[in-house]
Amino acid sequence: MSIKQSLIKPIPVNEPLLNGNEKKYLNQCIDTGWISSEGPFVQQLEQQLASRVGRQYGIAVSNGSVALEAAVTALGINQGCEVIIPTFTIISCAAAIVRAGAIPVLVDCDPDTWNLDVKQIEAKITSRTKAIMVVHIYGLPVDMEPVLEIAKQYNLKVIEDAAEMLGQTYNGRSCGSFGDISTFSFYPNKHITTGEGGMILTNDPELAQKCRELRNLCFQSQKRFVHEELGWNLRMSNLQAAVGVAQLERLDESVLRKRWMGKFYTDLLANIAGFQLPLVETEYAKNIYWVYGLVIKDNVNFDAEEAMQFLRTQNIGTRPFFWCMHEQPVFKKMGLFAGESYPVAEKIARRGFYLPSGLALTDEQIEQVVEAVKLLVSAPGF
Numbered sequence: 405m406s407i408k409q410s411l412i413k414p415i416p417v418n419e420p421l422l423n424g425n426e427k428k429y430l431n432q433c434i435d436t437g438w439i440s441s442e443g444p445f446v447q448q449l450e451q452q453l454a455s456r457v458g459r460q461y462g463i464a465v466s467n468g469s470v471a472l473e474a475a476v477t478a479l480g481i482n483q484g485c486e487v488i489i490p491t492f493t494i495i496s497c498a499a500a501i502v503r504a505g506a507i508p509v510l511v512d513c514d515p516d517t518w519n520l521d522v523k524q525i526e527a528k529i530t531s532r533t534k535a536i537m538v539v540h541i542y543g544l545p546v547d548m549e550p551v552l553e554i555a556k557q558y559n560l561k562v563i564e565d566a567a568e569m570l571g572q573t574y575n576g577r578s579c580g581s582f583g584d585i586s587t588f589s590f591y592p593n594k595h596i597t598t599g600e601g602g603m604i605l606t607n608d609p610e611l612a613q614k615c616r617e618l619r620n621l622c623f624q625s626q627k628r629f630v631h632e633e634l635g636w637n638l639r640m641s642n643l644q645a646a647v648g649v650a651q652l653e654r655l656d657e658s659v660l661r662k663r664w665m666g667k668f669y670t671d672l673l674a675n676i677a678g679f680q681l682p683l684v685e686t687e688y689a690k691n692i693y694w695v696y697g698l699v700i701k702d703n704v705n706f707d708a709e710e711a712m713q714f715l716r717t718q719n720i721g722t723r724p725f726f727w728c729m730h731e732q733p734v735f736k737k738m739g740l741f742a743g744e745s746y747p748v749a750e751k752i753a754r755r756g757f758y759l760p761s762g763l764a765l766t767d768e769q770i771e772q773v774v775e776a777v778k779l780l781v782s783a784p785g786f
């Protein structure tokens with residue numbers, strides 16, 4: 405059979421699953437006319453997510469990126485402050501810091517978990533350091549205990565970007581419950597989706613209040629249109645929250661499914677040489693496989709781009725790993741990170757990509773993806 409004849413129906417890198425009460429709750433919004441952020445599902449989602457994760461307050465916002473912006477601003481991080489982040493992360497983290505006038509200070513990542521290497525944090529602390537922004541990457545949480553110890557010792561705030569880790573735990577405690585403030589995203593590839601959406605969680609009533617104000621243009625309760633500070637419109641609509649409430653009802657199921665998919669991929673890929681697979685577990689967590697990442701080993705000639713190109717010809721959707729913050733043209737133009745190098749992150753950014761990982765992916769599709777990976781491995785020049 406030629407490669408062309410073997411082509412399967414395209415398998416997208418992510419397809420969400422919307423087969424619970426989503427429609428029912430959306431209909432309730434329409435039937436009652438409550439579609440704006442004033443509708444009841446918004447508070448419901450805030451309270452339910454906060455209680456699920458084990459935090460006091462939830463502030464629903466329009467996406468995970470602005471959740472980080474509001475968190476940074478609410479913590480008083482501004483001009484001249486430094487915030488330590490991994491170089492291997494999404495642009496949202498660094499963007500939130502730069503937009504606040506502060507400076508992102510980078511650390512490399514661990515070659516096995518792909519999370520920030522906590523051993524490198526302390527050397528980056530200066531008198532201007534205000535916070536550590538931890539980001540749980542792909543499926544395993546950051547080793548939080550040492551981070552929290554360092555934060556305590558140096559009196560630093562901790563922002564926990566838990567966008568990829570809803571439903572995951574660290575030493576039995578929910579991700580998103582650590583540090584001063586945590587953030588989530590409900591983009592369609594996350595563990596629950598609202599189409600677009602995000603959440604800020606905190607136990608600090610003042611921080612929560614501050615985030616609420618920032619979300620709502622810093623309108624004041626007395627003189628509504630007189631502003632002491634600048635906020636944004638980051639509000640989530642009742643329509644989005646309705647979908648979120650339905651999604652959250654099935655979080656446990658979704659986490660089980662993600663873990664099953666990860667195990668299935670791992671079993672099927674076990675005897676295929678050429679890739680570093682995601683770690684099954686660490687001392688403190690079992691992988692939740694938000695996405696199923698592969699890193700192409702050094703002795704293979706293909707890089708991630710070539711591998712993804714090949715899989716595209718087989719109708720398999722993939723995504724590259726994050727591109728390092730210190731290699732971003734936009735930050736170079738700003739004069740940031742000149743001459744800095746983080747070898748582990750640079751390598752996985754070039755040799756890493758992830759396979760279809762959405763909740764709508766079937767077992768049969770996973771088998772088809774792995775068949776395509778086998779073809780890749782036997783491709784000339786691999």
Ligand SMILES: *Cc1c(COP(=O)(O)O)cnc(C)c1O
Nearest residue numbers: 467468469494496567568589591
């Ligand atoms: C998805 C994601 C974000 C951004 O969320 P959006 O809702 O897409 O803005 C932030 N941080 C991490 C780690 C993410 O995975």
